[in-house]
Amino acid sequence: MNWAIMNKALILALLLCTSSWAEMISSDLLAHKNNNGYTWTLTSRLGDVIALAESSFGKRDTSWTILGVEFSSDGPPQLWFPGSYDNRHDIIIQLTKSSATNSIQSFFQLAHEVIHILSPSGGNDNVTVFEEGLSSHFSVRYVESRIPVRLKPNECFKNSKYLLAYHMIQDIYTKYPDADERIRSLRLKNNNSFSSNLSKELIKEVFPKIDETNARELAAIFCTWEPVKGIQPSPSP
Numbered sequence: 001m002n003w004a005i006m007n008k009a010l011i012l013a014l015l016l017c018t019s020s021w022a023e024m025i026s027s028d029l030l031a032h033k034n035n036n037g038y039t040w041t042l043t044s045r046l047g048d049v050i051a052l053a054e055s056s057f058g059k060r061d062t063s064w065t066i067l068g069v070e071f072s073s074d075g076p077p078q079l080w081f082p083g084s085y086d087n088r089h090d091i092i093i094q095l096t097k098s099s100a101t102n103s104i105q106s107f108f109q110l111a112h113e114v115i116h117i118l119s120p121s122g123g124n125d126n127v128t129v130f131e132e133g134l135s136s137h138f139s140v141r142y143v144e145s146r147i148p149v150r151l152k153p154n155e156c157f158k159n160s161k162y163l164l165a166y167h168m169i170q171d172i173y174t175k176y177p178d179a180d181e182r183i184r185s186l187r188l189k190n191n192n193s194f195s196s197n198l199s200k201e202l203i204k205e206v207f208p209k210i211d212e213t214n215a216r217e218l219a220a221i222f223c224t225w226e227p228v229k230g231i232q233p234s235p236s237p
């Protein structure tokens with residue numbers, strides 16, 4: 001094959017590759033020019049999600065730099081701290097590959113991770129049930145308020161631990177109309193964190209209607225959490 005033919009073949013391959021990627025990404029994730037500038041993508045939504053999270057639960061720890069959002073070839077949505085080897089406080093939000101073709105799923109995952117960036121763990125596994133439950137609850141809240149679409153939480157969370165943590169936070173919102181302010185105050189009293197050494201005593205102090213068992217479960221470390229058998233959100237008073 002001579003160079004001219006090889007170059008044509010290469011260009012054709014690149015075009016095919018480019019067009020299949022463009023077809024794969026959800027159209028909602030591409031910026032389209034409109035009268036106000038551009039339609040919202042993950043990047044513009046990130047600003048909106050952070051604004052809603054901060055207005056609800058207080059300012060994020062700005063000693064961390066949010067580098068952006070990327071899709072991961074495998075694994076769950078998560079935070080990735082690429083500069084930690086060099087003591088840099090950098091964060092990348094990783095979403096699943098499958099969410100690239102499903103914009104609602106990508107916004108759902110983005111909102112969940114934004115709660116974790118308010119007070120980043122830096123990769124420690126000390127995230128509490130309370131924080132995972134709040135992240136899960138906030139992801140439903142964001143999508144339902146901004147898209148808008150009605151979600152069925154029982155179908156959104158395939159992992160039963162996330163579903164249970166979600167329901168425990170929903171229980172707080174049911175019992176307390178001022179739940180956002182109380183959660184903000186809990187974070188302030190706990191060194192601006194939903195996790196770092198969060199105690200059941202502090203949860204009981206801020207949410208006295210939550211029973212002792214649920215307070216203890218919410219303070220547990222999520223990754224090693226084994227929910228008490230039969231645990232249910234507290235009965236309404």
Ligand SMILES: [Zn+2]
Pocket residue numbers: 112116132135
């Ligand atoms: Zn999480």
